[in-house]
Amino acid sequence: KIGKETSILLLSALLLRVTTYADKIIIFPILGSHLVAVYYIATILGRISTLVFTPVSNVCLSYISSKNSQNKLSFFRVLYISGFISLLSYILFNFLGEYIFKILYPLFVESVLIYIPITLATMGVNSISSLLNPFILKYFKLRWQVIINTIYVCIYLIISLPLLKVGGLYGFCVGALITEIVKLLIIIFLYIIYDNRSKNLKSVK
Numbered sequence: 001k002i003g004k005e006t007s008i009l010l011l012s013a014l015l016l017r018v019t020t021y022a023d024k025i026i027i028f029p030i031l032g033s034h035l036v037a038v039y040y041i042a043t044i045l046g047r048i049s050t051l052v053f054t055p056v057s058n059v060c061l062s063y064i065s066s067k068n069s070q071n072k073l074s075f076f077r078v079l080y081i082s083g084f085i086s087l088l089s090y091i092l093f094n095f096l097g098e099y100i101f102k103i104l105y106p107l108f109v110e111s112v113l114i115y116i117p118i119t120l121a122t123m124g125v126n127s128i129s130s131l132l133n134p135f136i137l138k139y140f141k142l143r144w145q146v147i148i149n150t151i152y153v154c155i156y157l158i159i160s161l162p163l164l165k166v167g168g169l170y171g172f173c174v175g176a177l178i179t180e181i182v183k184l185l186i187i188i189f190l191y192i193i194y195d196n197r198s199k200n201l202k203s204v205k
Contacts, residue, residue: 042115046123086124125180
């Protein structure tokens with residue numbers, strides 16, 4: 001059983017890697033190396049803003065795992081708090097972005113500024129999903145991680161590729177944001193299903 005669970009988690013992680021290296025896999029053949037560099041630099045602020053969410057997500061999973069029953073309030077509390085923190089990070093890094101890039105990447109400032117708001121929004125939504133995902137791990141079978149990430153990758157490719165060809169790098173960024181929003185909605189939808197099912201079981205008892 002442990003081996004099976006490990007394999008499922010590994011497959012889920014591999015699916016996410018597809019989007020992690022999307023800049024090299026998708027952008028480079030179509031737009032070239034310069035825009036790959038621009039995209040990478042534009043996402044740096046978003047990656048920095050999400051660093052705090054990884055340890056918090058681990059703590060959240062440990063907390064949920066210690067509970068014998070579901071806690072609906074905890075799910076929506078995490079949703080609201082993570083949303084608020086993501087909003088603050090978005091505002092802060094949008095304000096500081098130009099100054100940071102003038103110091104770190106002065107040659108790319110003009111090219112990168114247009115992409116900062118949308119890449120920050122994408123990373124913010126991704127961070128919220130990462131904090132809510134432990135609830136899915138807790139209340140759903142592990143195969144749902146593969147199902148969610150498969151849908152995520154498929155939507156990513158289906159939306160981002162056409163938008164990349166139509167709108168260039170900015171279109172690709174729009175596709176990435178839409179994909180992250182869809183993943184977040186799937187997680188929320190699954191939890192609501194679980195919550196309603198639990199209520200029905202309690203009413204029967």
